[in-house]
Amino acid sequence: MFKFLVQLGRYYIFLSKVFAKPENKKIYYRQIIFEIIELGVKSIGIVAIISTFMGAVITIQTAYNTENPLLPKYLIGLTARDSLLLEFSSTVVALILAGKIGSSIASNIGTMRVTEQIDALEIMGVNAASYLVLPKIIAVVFFNPFLTLLSIGVGLFGGWMAGILTGIITSQDYIYGIQYAFIPYYIGYSLIKIVCFGFIITTVAAFNGFYVKGGSLEVGQSSTKAVVYSSVLILFFNVVLTQLLLS
Amino acid sequence: MIELKNISKSFPDKLVLDNISMCLEQGKTNLIIGQSGSGKTVLLKCIVGLEEVDKGEIIYDDVIFNHLDFKKKKDIRKKIGMLFQGGALFDSLTVEENVMFPLEMFTNQSVEENLHRANACLKRVNIINANKKFPSEISGGMKKRVAIARAIALQPRFLFCDEPNSGLDPKTSILIDQLIKEITEEYQITTIVNTHDMNSVMEIGDKVIYIFQGKKAWEGSSTDILQSDNKDLNDFIFASNLAKKIKSFYS
Ligand SMILES: Nc1ncnc2c1ncn2[C@@H]1O[C@H](COP(=O)(O)OP(=O)(O)O)[C@@H](O)[C@H]1O
Ligand SMILES: [Mg+2]
Numbered sequence: 163m164f165k166f167l168v169q170l171g172r173y174y175i176f177l178s179k180v181f182a183k184p185e186n187k188k189i190y191y192r193q194i195i196f197e198i199i200e201l202g203v204k205s206i207g208i209v210a211i212i213s214t215f216m217g218a219v220i221t222i223q224t225a226y227n228t229e230n231p232l233l234p235k236y237l238i239g240l241t242a243r244d245s246l247l248l249e250f251s252s253t254v255v256a257l258i259l260a261g262k263i264g265s266s267i268a269s270n271i272g273t274m275r276v277t278e279q280i281d282a283l284e285i286m287g288v289n290a291a292s293y294l295v296l297p298k299i300i301a302v303v304f305f306n307p308f309l310t311l312l313s314i315g316v317g318l319f320g321g322w323m324a325g326i327l328t329g330i331i332t333s334q335d336y337i338y339g340i341q342y343a344f345i346p347y348y349i350g351y352s353l354i355k356i357v358c359f360g361f362i363i364t365t366v367a368a369f370n371g372f373y374v375k376g377g378s379l380e381v382g383q384s385s386t387k388a389v390v391y392s393s394v395l396i397l398f399f400n401v402v403l404t405q406l407l408l409s
Numbered sequence: 410m411i412e413l414k415n416i417s418k419s420f421p422d423k424l425v426l427d428n429i430s431m432c433l434e435q436g437k438t439n440l441i442i443g444q445s446g447s448g449k450t451v452l453l454k455c456i457v458g459l460e461e462v463d464k465g466e467i468i469y470d471d472v473i474f475n476h477l478d479f480k481k482k483k484d485i486r487k488k489i490g491m492l493f494q495g496g497a498l499f500d501s502l503t504v505e506e507n508v509m510f511p512l513e514m515f516t517n518q519s520v521e522e523n524l525h526r527a528n529a530c531l532k533r534v535n536i537i538n539a540n541k542k543f544p545s546e547i548s549g550g551m552k553k554r555v556a557i558a559r560a561i562a563l564q565p566r567f568l569f570c571d572e573p574n575s576g577l578d579p580k581t582s583i584l585i586d587q588l589i590k591e592i593t594e595e596y597q598i599t600t601i602v603n604t605h606d607m608n609s610v611m612e613i614g615d616k617v618i619y620i621f622q623g624k625k626a627w628e629g630s631s632t633d634i635l636q637s638d639n640k641d642l643n644d645f646i647f648a649s650n651l652a653k654k655i656k657s658f659y660s
Contacts, residue, residue: 279497285459286486288514
């Protein structure tokens with residue numbers, strides 16, 4: 163418990179360094195563009211693939227669970243939509259990103275630490291925490307909402323495909339279902355969540371990498387820790403945010 | 410000039426630097442020598458402020474550095490160039506971008522001017538036709554030279570080198586040593602070099618400080634070493650049989 167509080171304190175100090183005033187706006191701007199491509203654009207593929215399959219699975223499972231002639235078919239579309247909006251496209255996508263970009267951020271920064279690149283930055287008078295981490299946070303917080311929107315769209319499409327190909331629902335029923343009793347606020351809820359999760363992933367991963375001591379073994383361990391901690395935190399804040407935003 | 414007054418530094422489990430004082434002179438290569446693990450890197454990191462000292466003063470040209478606040482320290486750091494043991498080049502940037510990095514960060518010059526300066530520095534350390542390569546694509550000796558070019562890009566007044574020739578063959582080592590010495594004299598920099606390499610001591614040691622078990626055990630010039638009768642120093646410098654013969658020949 164005591165150790166946890168110490169870590170929390172160090173995390174806070176780390177964040178205060180990260181959010182210091184940038185030395186040179188032009189270079190930060192360039193870094194942000196670079197990170198948007200590295201951390202955002204390059205995640206489009208995996209998000210799209212996983213969302214397609216998840217949309218398909220949700221549709222098929224819902225169909226089997228509602229094989230009651232009294233229940234209208236369009237409920238399948240409605241369930242697929244709400245599952246994607248409420249949980250999948252924010253929380254599950256965030257967990258996947260924690261694995262993909264969280265581990266890459268931690269190992270990237272950890273390697274810079276053990277090969278003294280961070281010391282080299284500090285010696286030049288650059289605030290290394292801010293220079294290395296702030297552009298990543300901005301890039302992820304900015305780009306993650308697009309990934310969520312993409313995931314929702316692609317997931318709905320995957321559900322439609324699965325429904326049509328397996329013949330469990332007609333195109334009309336599905337499309338009617340995904341429009342039925344639609345609550346636009348759910349999209350906002352999903353986007354707020356992904357922004358918070360993006361912040362958690364980048365800062366927790368960067369924090370783990372930044373204070374690595376030792377060599378490549380410790381860098382590997384720090385990237386594992388980054389994924390584990392940020393996943394647990396995502397699930398925890400998922401409960402908190404849901405309570406705050408939906409009740 | 411840099412002056413250290415009674416500095417001590419300990420880590421939770423051990424005392425690494427024990428009441429060390431020294432004077433590091435401008436326009437000279439000041440060598441700090443000692444066995445692996447004797448605290449040379451820690452000493453260097455304390456001088457540049459990457460580690461805090463527990464007690465004592467670090468004085469840069471009459472300013473007590475370790476008492477300054479972060480912002481004022483930063484002003485002094487801009488006059489410091491440092492060459493790290495592994496080079497510490499940014500591996501996501503090309504050779505040219507590495508050297509341009511401090512220029513872009515801290516000057517308002519145009520890209521062309523920065524490029525011009527970076528190329529001049531690279532040429533000074535004899536790196537040609539490698540501008541677009543990444544650090545992973547060049548040899549250890551080249552990495553060190555690029556790191557020197559990056560360290561001198563902003564025309565520092567103080568240059569710190571941590572084991573500049575570790576992991577290099579003897580010939581390349583001597584080239585790097587000579588480069589450091591030339592640059593020191595050319596720009597009248599205060600240069601501090603950590604080494605455990607006896608060749609460097611003899612080649613470039615204007616002033617040599619020997620650290621033994623966390624204490625300063627000896628100080629003098631490279632020629633004094635041949636006459637010295639300090640037992641620890643002799644055991645360290647003249648460790649090999651060949652070196653012992655040389656020593657007995659001179660004394
Ligand atoms: N951050 C640290 N925490 C604890 N001990 C350290 C740390 N850095 C260095 N040391 C210890 O200080 C001693 C001196 O190390 P160092 O300065 O790297 O030696 P060298 O002379 O080979 O450069 C070593 O025993 C090392 O274990
Ligand atoms: Mg060392």
